[in-house]
Amino acid sequence: xxxxxxxxxxxxxxxxxxxxxxxxxxxxxxxxxxxWPVYHAVHDPxxxxxxxxxxxxxxxxxxxxxPDLGETWALSSEGLAYDDEDGRKLSKVSTLAVKNxxxxxxxxxxxxxESRDGGESWSLLSxxxxxxxxxxxxxxxxxxxxxxxxxALAFDRDDADRFWAIVQGIxxxxxxxxxxSWAPRNRGxxxxxxxxxxxxxxxxxxxxxxxxxxxxxxxxxxxxxxxSDDEGHTWTEITEGLPTxxxxxxxxxxxxxxxxxxxxLDPGHGRTMPDGHxxxxxxxxAGSSWHRLDRGLPQQDAHVGVxxxxxxxxxxxxxxxxxGTSTGQLFxxxxxGESWNEIASYLPAISSVEVAQID
Amino acid sequence: MADLHLxxxxxxxxxxxxxxxxxxxxxxxxxxxxxxxxxPGVRDRxxxxxxxxxxxxxxxxxxxxxxxxxxxxxxxxxxxIAAISGG
Numbered sequence: 001x002x003x004x005x006x007x008x009x010x011x012x013x014x015x016x017x018x019x020x021x022x023x024x025x026x027x028x029x030x031x032x033x034x035x036w037p038v039y040h041a042v043h044d045p046x047x048x049x050x051x052x053x054x055x056x057x058x059x060x061x062x063x064x065x066x067p068d069l070g071e072t073w074a075l076s077s078e079g080l081a082y083d084d085e086d087g088r089k090l091s092k093v094s095t096l097a098v099k100n101x102x103x104x105x106x107x108x109x110x111x112x113x114e115s116r117d118g119g120e121s122w123s124l125l126s127x128x129x130x131x132x133x134x135x136x137x138x139x140x141x142x143x144x145x146x147x148x149x150x151x152a153l154a155f156d157r158d159d160a161d162r163f164w165a166i167v168q169g170i171x172x173x174x175x176x177x178x179x180x181s182w183a184p185r186n187r188g189x190x191x192x193x194x195x196x197x198x199x200x201x202x203x204x205x206x207x208x209x210x211x212x213x214x215x216x217x218x219x220x221x222x223x224x225x226x227x228s229d230d231e232g233h234t235w236t237e238i239t240e241g242l243p244t245x246x247x248x249x250x251x252x253x254x255x256x257x258x259x260x261x262x263x264x265l266d267p268g269h270g271r272t273m274p275d276g277h278x279x280x281x282x283x284x285x286a287g288s289s290w291h292r293l294d295r296g297l298p299q300q301d302a303h304v305g306v307x308x309x310x311x312x313x314x315x316x317x318x319x320x321x322x323x324g325t326s327t328g329q330l331f332x333x334x335x336x337g338e339s340w341n342e343i344a345s346y347l348p349a350i351s352s353v354e355v356a357q358i359d
Numbered sequence: 360m361a362d363l364h365l366x367x368x369x370x371x372x373x374x375x376x377x378x379x380x381x382x383x384x385x386x387x388x389x390x391x392x393x394x395x396x397x398x399p400g401v402r403d404r405x406x407x408x409x410x411x412x413x414x415x416x417x418x419x420x421x422x423x424x425x426x427x428x429x430x431x432x433x434x435x436x437x438x439x440i441a442a443i444s445g446g
Contacts, residue, residue: 056368058368058413058441059404059413060413062403075400077400077403
């Protein structure tokens with residue numbers, strides 16, 4: 001029977017939750033990574049390794065790796081720095097993507113580093129130099145709170161030279177030549193603020209691509225939900241029917257291109273679930289209508305947030321959904337979101353949740 | 360020779376790195392050089408590119424705040440502190 005592994009990145013280390021294919025009973029291991037803040041942890045199916053992007057306030061940024069599903073861990077930041085003469089400073093490693101043993105990590109200030117030796121060493125792959133306005137991305141005067149960085153990366157399923165990157169507050173970009181050149185993929189997105197360049201200046205929080213149809217993408221933007229039917233070349237807003245236009249997390253059904261999950265949040269300073277009622281929202285018709293899913297989720301005084309990488313979906317015939325909150329609760333649904341179980345209540349603040357299914 | 364004391368946040372990251380040891384070095388920077396020779400990667404955990412000490416890594420030589428250039432007299436005590444951040 002296969003195993004289901006949840007990789008949970010928290011403010012105090014990485015935790016691993018494990019279950020069988022039923023996904024009902026879970027065991028927990030951790031914290032790993034010496035309690036460093038872990039922003040994103042991923043599993044490489046080709047090598048079996050786990051990678052965790054972490055940034056210690058004391059000891060700087062590094063990528064931790066475990067070749068044996070968490071039994072042993074090591075870290076490296078060899079090569080994970082901008083050149084002295086570059087002028088930029090690497091302050092945080094934010095997001096990971098892995099394919100066929102190649103590991104990418106997105107960092108602040110905006111850049112993508114890669115490792116081809118299983119995370120032992122790193123080299124700068126791209127800073128998206130030449131994109132409209134990119135010369136201003138590292139100007140402190142133009143930085144919003146939290147600073148700009150590469151907040152998400154995603155490989156194409158088949159072509160390892162093709163991937164997408166989100167530059168925080170700037171937009172979504174695609175490369176088909178492994179980072180040598182890039183194209184903005186933001187046409188049709190909404191922005192409620194002035195933008196000096198037509199193709200960029202959009203606040204993309206999260207994007208996902210339908211495994212069953214690569215042309216179909218969804219994104220949670222700072223302002224609205226959006227759908228693309230042409231691999232991100234153009235976008236259509238699908239916010240109507242949701243309680244707010246704001247949120248971070250998103251997931252797309254592994255077998256149905258029209259089914260997509262989001263967790264709307266209050267767009268103000270709180271950025272928690274509206275009115276203290278926890279809910280995931282699902283569309284089964286590509287965003288024409290939305291349905292609230294809250295059975296088993298707290299419906300009173302649940303002022304919880306869910307961050308960009310903190311929702312995941314597995315690839316079962318009846319896929320399991322998982323999300324973690326910024327107050328340390330971890331929820332699981334094994335019926336496509338219809339009902340939820342809380343499998344951990346007192347974790348540190350959760351930054352990321354990823355799922356791996358292992359034979 | 361420095362009487363070096365390291366923070367408990369650092370030693371779990373490197374196999375065999377003790378909390379306290381004697382290090383033959385003339386400056387704080389040389390102390391870190393000696394550590395790096397034996398435990399590759401230590402420098403990245405204590406210094407930013409430049410190099411300079413990381414913002415929340417404080418070094419004291421005989422109880423005086425130090426930087427990488429600070430000289431070390433014979434039998435000076437060198438404390439490396441993971442400071443301020445946390446919680």
